[in-house]
Amino acid sequence: MPGTFSYHVPTKLHFGVNALTDAGTLTRPFGRRALVVSMPVKSYLAPSFAILKKSLEDAGMTVSLFDGVVPNPTLSSVEAGSRFAREAGVDVVVGIGGGSVMDTAKAIAVGATHAGSLWNYIWSSDTQPTDKTLPIVAIPTTSGTGSHVTQVSVFTNEDERYKSAIFNERIFPDLAIVDPTLMVTAPAEVSAPTGFDVFTHAFESYIHANTSPIVRTLAREVVGLVGRYLPIVLEDPANLEARTQMALADTLAGMCIANAGVTLPHGIGMAVGGFYPNIAHGQALAIVYPEFVKYTLASAPDDFEMLRTSLAPAAASPQDAIETFLDRIGLRKRLRDFGAKASDLDALAVQCMVLPDYQANPRVASAEDMRAIVEAVY
Numbered sequence: 001m002p003g004t005f006s007y008h009v010p011t012k013l014h015f016g017v018n019a020l021t022d023a024g025t026l027t028r029p030f031g032r033r034a035l036v037v038s039m040p041v042k043s044y045l046a047p048s049f050a051i052l053k054k055s056l057e058d059a060g061m062t063v064s065l066f067d068g069v070v071p072n073p074t075l076s077s078v079e080a081g082s083r084f085a086r087e088a089g090v091d092v093v094v095g096i097g098g099g100s101v102m103d104t105a106k107a108i109a110v111g112a113t114h115a116g117s118l119w120n121y122i123w124s125s126d127t128q129p130t131d132k133t134l135p136i137v138a139i140p141t142t143s144g145t146g147s148h149v150t151q152v153s154v155f156t157n158e159d160e161r162y163k164s165a166i167f168n169e170r171i172f173p174d175l176a177i178v179d180p181t182l183m184v185t186a187p188a189e190v191s192a193p194t195g196f197d198v199f200t201h202a203f204e205s206y207i208h209a210n211t212s213p214i215v216r217t218l219a220r221e222v223v224g225l226v227g228r229y230l231p232i233v234l235e236d237p238a239n240l241e242a243r244t245q246m247a248l249a250d251t252l253a254g255m256c257i258a259n260a261g262v263t264l265p266h267g268i269g270m271a272v273g274g275f276y277p278n279i280a281h282g283q284a285l286a287i288v289y290p291e292f293v294k295y296t297l298a299s300a301p302d303d304f305e306m307l308r309t310s311l312a313p314a315a316a317s318p319q320d321a322i323e324t325f326l327d328r329i330g331l332r333k334r335l336r337d338f339g340a341k342a343s344d345l346d347a348l349a350v351q352c353m354v355l356p357d358y359q360a361n362p363r364v365a366s367a368e369d370m371r372a373i374v375e376a377v378y
């Protein structure tokens with residue numbers, strides 16, 4: 001019998017092929033002046049940006065553009081966006097892009113209306129965003145981080161090599177528009193790590209100390225969807241059915257992390273991201289996963305059996321299943337493959353224990369365990 005639990009995601013979701021064309025009517029209630037946040041508008045983003053801009057303008061809105069988002073956003077990049085928003089004087093922030101863009105949009109919604117450095121608002125700080133936070137519309141182009149339905153905005157303090165996050169109810173997007181046609185342009189180098197990230201959100205929420213029956217039901221569905229549709233997306237990027245199923249999985253997985261959270265792999269993956277911004281977030285997680293499975297398996301054998309049957313049912317063990325799946329999606333790598341240095345490992349292992357995520361794992365790592373895991377994935 002389940003114990004007491006809560007479930008909460010306040011974001012209004014509009015989902016479907018060509019859903020982007022409805023952006024204007026859905027965003028107009030938040031104000032007249034929109035700030036669109038994105039990476040540089042060229043190539044793949046140009047057609048979606050044009051649809052978004054037209055839809056907002058047709059609804060009577062003015063559109064400013066901040067297109068200075070960088071992958072794995074930095075404190076200086078989110079603060080540059082906040083300054084831009086203050087000068088432009090906007091009512092609503094609309095992020096169109098991957099997790100880096102949506103997280104930047106959320107940070108800008110805080111930074112445009114709150115004084116001081118945005119680093120003062122990270123999860124561990126006494127200072128937190130207030131109801132002055134601007135309304136947020138999130139439009140994902142990857143599947144993905146789930147950021148369109150979470151209360152999280154991740155960015156890195158580049159001076160401290162520390163990747164952390166604002167974690168606050170106020171930055172749940174007010175509206176998420178999920179249009180799978182926006183994802184078909186993503187090449188395998190983008191879809192593989194982002195798709196693996198979806199799986200990790202679901203599986204870590206499934207085993208999290210704060211999981212619940214709702215989260216576990218959603219998570220089980222997500223792991224099955226990723227196991228089935230991510231390989232299809234990689235083989236056939238224009239397959240709209242597979243893109244739609246991955247977008248659905250991404251959204252459900254975001255709802256999982258918003259209500260449970262992530263565990264040991266993200267504790268390590270975030271630290272890796274702070275040290276090595278060149279490693280995509282999902283790739284950092286993929287580097288960690290085989291060792292995480294080995295370390296945690298005996299503490300939650302039934303949960304890992306779900307992983308095996310969903311990802312690679314023919315595999316002899318959960319360990320074999322994750323390695324087989326990572327081989328299949330091309331992410332079976334080590335830290336050293338990305339230029340990591342052995343001399344960083346002591347400091348990296350310490351950083352892995354700064355975020356509390358690792359404590360929610362079925363097996364909680366000691367400092368010695370963490371050092372050994374980091375060594376093993378190097």
Ligand code: NAD
Binds near residue numbers: 039099142187197
């Ligand atoms: P990303 O946003 O950094 O994008 C990666 C690359 O993909 C970029 O170069 C981008 O230009 C390209 N791209 C994006 N969409 C594309 C498309 N449709 N076609 C072609 N190219 C495309 O990657 P991401 O994995 O979506 O986001 C990673 C960030 O999100 C990390 O900082 C991570 O820590 C964070 N994150 C946040 C949450 C949250 O809840 N807020 C959860 C997980 C991860």
